[in-house]
Amino acid sequence: MDLETAPLLANRNAEESERTTSTHNPPTEHARGRLIREEHINRVLPVAFTASFAIAATSATTVFAYAHLMCKDPANCDEQERKPYAGVVAVATSIANVCGVLSVGLLRQWNTANPKFGLFFWLTCRGTSLLFLVAGLMLDSIYVAVAGRVFEGFATDNVLHYTLGAVYVKSEEPAMVARRFGTSLALYMSAMSMSPTIVTLLPDFGWSFGLAIAILGISLIYVALYVPTVDCATGRISDQQQFQHSLKAWSQRTKSILKSSRTFVRGPFTILPGMAIFLYNAAQAYLFPAIMVHASIRFGFTGTENGYLISIAALTSAIYLFAIMFAVPKCTKRFKTRPQQREDSDRDTTGARSDERSLTRRKSDALYALTSMLVQVIVLPCIKLAGRPHELYGLVVLIALGLSAPSFIKSYAVTSTKAKDSALAGMAIMESLGGLVSPMVLGAIQSFTNEGMVFIVASCLVAGAMLCLVASLLYR
Structure with missing residues (x-):
C-alpha cells in the first residue's frame, strides 16, 4: 500500500x-x-x-x-x-x-x-x-x-x-x-x-x-x-x-508546558504516576555517574571499567525487558487452564470484557513497575558494602532490573486516562524535571557527605516513587 x-x-x-x-x-x-x-x-x-x-x-x-x-x-x-x-x-x-x-x-x-x-x-x-x-x-x-x-x-x-x-x-x-x-x-x-x-x-x-x-x-x-x-x-x-x-x-x-502540567492536577490517576516518575528519575538520572565516581575512588576504575558497568547494566535491562514483553506472555497463555471463551456479539458484554482487560493491563504495568523498583530499593544501600569489583558488578546487574520501571509507569499512566497525549506530555515533563533535580541533589550529597549516603538517599527516592504508585492503585 x-x-x-x-x-x-x-x-x-x-x-x-x-x-x-x-x-x-x-x-x-x-x-x-x-x-x-x-x-x-x-x-x-x-x-x-x-x-x-x-x-x-x-x-x-x-x-x-x-x-x-x-x-x-x-x-x-x-x-x-x-x-x-x-x-x-x-x-x-x-x-x-x-x-x-x-x-x-x-x-x-x-x-x-x-x-x-x-x-x-x-x-x-x-x-x-x-x-x-x-x-x-x-x-x-x-x-x-x-x-x-x-x-x-x-x-x-x-x-x-x-x-x-x-x-x-x-x-x-x-x-x-x-x-x-x-x-x-x-x-x-x-x-x-x-x-x-x-x-x-x-x-x-x-x-x-x-x-x-x-x-x-x-x-x-x-x-x-x-x-x-x-x-x-x-x-x-x-x-x-x-x-x-x-x-x-x-x-x-x-503556555503549552503549563497546559501539559495541568494534566496532573485533574486527579490522582495522573498526578500520582507523575510524581512516581519524578521521584524515580530524581534517583536514576545521577545514579550511574554516582556509581562510577564511587568505583573510581574505591576500586580505581578507569573509563574502560566504567564503560563495562554501563554496558552490563544496559544489557541486563534489555534482556529483562525482552523476557517481560515476550517470554512471560507466552508462558502465561501456555499454562492457562481455562479455555478461551468465544466473543459475545452483544456490545455491552464486549465493552465489559474490554474494560476488564484494560484494568488487568493497568494492574500488570503497575506490578512490573513496583517489582522493578523494589529491587533497587533493596540493593542500592548495599553498594557501599561491596568490597571487591566483582561484587559491584553483581550489584549493578540487580540495579539494572529497575531501569525498566519508567516504561511500565508511563504505560500505566496513559492507559488510566482518555487524554493520552496530555498524560504522556506531562509524564515527559515530570521525568525531565526529575533529571534536572537529580544531579543537584545527589551530586551535592555525594560531594559533602560520607561515601554511601548518596545511595541511601537514592533508595529512599525510589521508595517514594513506589508509594505514589501504590497510592494511585488504591485510589482507583
Whole structure:
C-alpha cells in the first residue's frame, strides 16, 4: 500500500468522523488517539535502537572533548584546570537539562499532530549538537562546543522516549501500548550495551562523533522513506503543510508546558504516576555517574571499567525487558487452564470484557513497575558494602532490573486516562524535571557527605516513587 495514501495516523473512520465535525472545532485529542496501525508502529521501533547507539557512542567522548579543550593533558588535568573544567561540564549539563524541559512543551503540539515531524526534529537537533562539538574541536573553542548543548537539550533521551511514546499510545490495539514501551526501551538498552564496546575499536575519540552523525543521518533517511506522514485533516497533506499547521497550533498555545502540567492536577490517576516518575528519575538520572565516581575512588576504575558497568547494566535491562514483553506472555497463555471463551456479539458484554482487560493491563504495568523498583530499593544501600569489583558488578546487574520501571509507569499512566497525549506530555515533563533535580541533589550529597549516603538517599527516592504508585492503585 502506498505510504502517502496510508498515513501513520490516519484511517477511514477518523476521516469520516472529522468530516462530520465543524471546521471550527479541531479534532479532539481522544479522536486522534486511535489512528495508528500496528504495521506503522513497527516501522518506528528501529529508531529507538539507532538513536540510542548514537547517544551512547558520544556520551563519554563528549566529556573527554571538553577536557581536550580545557586541559593541556586531557587524560590528566592539573589542579588549576580541574575547577574550570568541572564548571564547564556543569554548565553544559544544566543547559541541556533546561532545554530538555522546555522542548516537551514545544514538541507537544507537533507530536500530537505529526509524530513523524517529532522524530525529524529529534534526529536533526541531536546531529546539530554533534556538529557544534566537532566545530568547537576544529576551532579550539569551548564556547562553540558548549553552544551545541542547546540542541542536545532538545534531543535528550527523555525527549526521545516522549517522541516515540507519542506514536505508541495511538495504537489501534490498547493491549499493545505497554508492549511497545517495553520493546522500545529494550531496543534502546540493547544499543546502549553495544555502543561503548564498538567505540573502543575506533582509532581516535573524534571518530565517535562521525559515527554518531552518520547513524543519525541514516535514521533521518529511514524515517523520511519508511515512516508514513501524518494528516489530522484529510490524510494527504504534505509535510510542509503539516508543519505550518502544527506551528500555527503551537503559536496559539505559548503556555503549552503549563497546559501539559495541568494534566496532573485533574486527579490522582495522573498526578500520582507523575510524581512516581519524578521521584524515580530524581534517583536514576545521577545514579550511574554516582556509581562510577564511587568505583573510581574505591576500586580505581578507569573509563574502560566504567564503560563495562554501563554496558552490563544496559544489557541486563534489555534482556529483562525482552523476557517481560515476550517470554512471560507466552508462558502465561501456555499454562492457562481455562479455555478461551468465544466473543459475545452483544456490545455491552464486549465493552465489559474490554474494560476488564484494560484494568488487568493497568494492574500488570503497575506490578512490573513496583517489582522493578523494589529491587533497587533493596540493593542500592548495599553498594557501599561491596568490597571487591566483582561484587559491584553483581550489584549493578540487580540495579539494572529497575531501569525498566519508567516504561511500565508511563504505560500505566496513559492507559488510566482518555487524554493520552496530555498524560504522556506531562509524564515527559515530570521525568525531565526529575533529571534536572537529580544531579543537584545527589551530586551535592555525594560531594559533602560520607561515601554511601548518596545511595541511601537514592533508595529512599525510589521508595517514594513506589508509594505514589501504590497510592494511585488504591485510589482507583
